[in-house]
Amino acid sequence: MENAEKEKTDKSQHFPQTEPPRCRFFSQGKHCHFGKKCKFLHVRDDAAAQEKKSNRLPIHHEGTPVTSEACSEDVGHTAVAVHRRPCRYYLSGHCAMEDRCRFWHPTMFPTLDDTSVSSVSSNQTRSVQRKPQVPRPAVLQEVKLCDLTEDVGQKLRETEIRQLMKRFPKDKVIIQERSDGKVTYYRMSVEATDPDWPFDLKEIDIMVSFPDSYPQEIFTLEIPLDQELPPVMAKHVQQASLEWLQAKHATNGIMGKVELLFRPFLRWLDRSLERLFTEGARQLKKDMDLEKAGLQFIPYQELQASVGESPDDEEDTEADTEDTNDGKLEETELQNNGGENGGKTLPSGEDEVQLETEAARLVENIKLSNPRRGTEVKVLGLRLGENTATVVAQQISVCFQCNRCKITADLTLSGRTACAAQCEKCSSSISAAFRPCMLHHYCDVLGYLDLHNVVPSDLVLQDCELIVGCLSCSQDTLLQNLSYGQTRELNCEHCHSKLSVQAESIKFHYLQPHSNKTGTSTVNYKMFRDPAVQKGKPLPDKGTCKHYKQSHRWLRFPCCGRAYACDACHDEDQDHPMELATRMLCGYCAKEQPYNNGKPCVSCGSMLTRGARTSHWEGGQGCRNKVKMARNDRHKYANTNKTVSRRAAGDKK
Structure with missing residues (x-):
């Protein structure tokens, strides 16, 4: 036993114990997941350098007195720290870098008896710990x-x-x-x-x-x-x-x-x-x-005052003279009407009687002008019941598309009253006015739209208010919530006769303005373009959207009566729950038809989805009949040269 203990002491003297190895994560400044349980030593390689660069003043242990040299060295450290930026993370409460941070941590300074150091640290601490400025209350705008x-x-x-x-x-x-x-x-x-x-x-x-x-x-x-x-x-x-x-x-x-x-x-x-x-x-x-030149403009207000029209006639005249410049009669109109009266014009010094006579004739000519202008709104597939005489739109809701940024917006229009607004994206001024017509068994034109910087894309029929005339008692009844492709039945409020109205779809058609005798037109064609949805022409992007690239159709949802490319587009634009679509618009010809899945369009015969059968295999979703398969399909001749046993051949026979 004594010999064994002696050998151990000899080994400890010749082979001294070494300290455990350092943790390679902690020594490199990284995070060690084991923490205090780590079996390696947590000592950094740059501990000496970090101690020199740290902002802490030297602290003397065991109460040793501070000499003048140490105090001067502390002041030097404080002066260096004054010129450094404070750490904003440390001031907010915690800095993950701790002593390795290259910014200044002001609360690390100890309290010194030296007046210069205390003044410097107090000023710096005061500047750092200054209370944040109270933000001014925002002005109510x-x-x-x-x-x-x-x-x-x-x-x-x-x-x-x-x-x-x-x-x-x-x-x-x-x-x-x-x-x-x-x-x-x-x-x-x-x-x-x-x-x-x-x-x-x-x-x-x-x-x-x-x-x-x-x-x-x-x-x-x-x-x-x-x-x-x-x-x-x-x-x-x-x-x-x-x-x-x-x-x-x-x-x-x-x-x-x-x-x-x-x-x-x-x-x-x-x-x-x-x-x-x-x-x-x-x-x-x-x-x-x-x-x-000896001519005079007659303002429209003076013309109304001289003729003495009724308020209804004034509204009709206002709508029919929208193409004139600033409500005034142009020189060409005066000359044309003057030619009918023997080539006379209206000088400025004539008496009042002749002025009234000439103004009345001008108003008659304006009223007899062609009302078919602007964008025509036609109802396709209109069916009126036996007792339904006429239908007039009192208020309509149209989905318009901006000419500049292609953003859609809904506007509610009511007879001849112009609605003006601004585009939400490009802030361009847009305006629209509606001139209603009377629907009956021999006319399917709902009215005309006078537009500026917009084109129509859809008519929300469920939000429209229609006045239905009864053939039995000649009284009017209000009709609402009319849907495409569905027969809306109601009873007359006066004689209780059964009335019914059905509309399949809506067609927008821009009417080209007529040119005058000289061959030039007074309308600026740059302000107008064809509607976004036209029958016989493809829909925008052929009916596709960012959610479904292979779906060439628009779906009309019965919950709101609007047409969207898919249900995701509906949910992005509307805030009510979606109902399954019952009608759809073809993306190739804009034909509105009942909803069908996997069948071609009833008008152009195009497949609206990718589910069409072809002459190729296509992973089993295409043609599987080897007789009808394409010649360049490798599945057509698959296993043709395979050896078949006599028993299998006999079984087939």
Whole structure:
């Protein structure tokens, strides 16, 4: 035993014990998953270098006194740390790099008795631990329409007036009140910011007034005539501005919000002022040329006042004279009508009786003009019951497509009242008006659309309101929720006769405008193009979508009456649960037909999905008859040279 212990001591003296190996993950600065349970030593290779680069001041253990040299060395470390950026992660609560971080951790500094070090550290700590600035509350600019109350509307109105007074200096704003003191007008000068402004006149005066119901209603805008701007140009700028305000307000109404419009209007006016001045200058030049020629424009309002039409006739005349420029009669119309009266024109000095006579004849000629213009809406497969006499559209819902960005939007149109809005993506102005016609057994035209910057793609028949005339009692009945391909039956509200209406599909057809005698047309063809969906022509992208590339059809869902490429497209656009489609549109010819799966189109015979049978094997989904297989299909001659036993051959016989 003594010899064994002696041998052990000799071995320990000749072979001393070595420390355990270092953990290769921890030594390289990486994370060790074992942590404290790791059997290797957690010591970093760069511990000495990190200790020199660390921001900590040297701490003396066991209470040893700090010498002057150590204190000076500490001050040097503090001065170096002052010029370094603090670690934003450490200030927020935790820094994963810890002592290996190259940024400054301010709370690592110990407290020193030296005044210079304490002053430096206190200043730096004060600068780092400064309380964050409280963010300023955002100014209320827009609210949801459902959240609008009288108090919120009043606050929005006060905010708009306050921003107006801050936007313009006091010397450029004139505040005027009406005699009753209820309406306040703000007159200010708007200057063009374009450095390449081509006109001598750089300012324009505008007068605005905010009603009590603002911003639920648009503010009133006037261009005063007591300035250097000619009256014709001022009226043109005022009309264009009001149209923009109405379109912006209508767009906000569609999106379900209320917005302060004065500052957006100023930005739009600054961008469009050069264009408005140019258009107004052209109109001014035309008026001056006609005045030199001895002719006179008759404004449409004066023409109505002189003739004394009824309000219904006024609406008909307004709709029929939409193609005239700014509601005025062109020189060609005056000359053509004058030619019927012996080649006379209307000088400016004739008496009032002759003026009324000539105006009445002009109105008659306007009423007799061709109403077939714009985009024709035709009902295909119209079937009216025995007691159903007529059908007139009171209100329709049309899905339009922007000419510029191809974004679709739904607009609700009601007889002859133009609907103006803005595209949500490209902000281009769009407008549409509907002129209804009477449907009966010998006419299938629902009406005509007058469009600007949009084309129709679909008519949502379920959202349309139709007036059905009874043949028995000659009374009208309201009809709603009419679906494609389904017979809608109802009873007359007066005589209780059974009425029925059925429509298969809708066709949009753009009517080319007629040219005048000189062979030139007054319509700008760049503003119009064919409808997006036309019978006999393919649908956009042949009916495919990003979800299904091999499905060449649109499905019409009965839940909303709209046509989408697939159910995923329906769910992205609508917020109600989807019902299975009952009708579909062919992607190759746009023929609307009942839904069928795996069968060709009833019109063009094209397969709408990829399930068509071919003469090839196609993994077993194609043709399996070797007689009908294609010659270049390897399955046609498979196993033809295979040896067959006599027993198998006998069994076959």
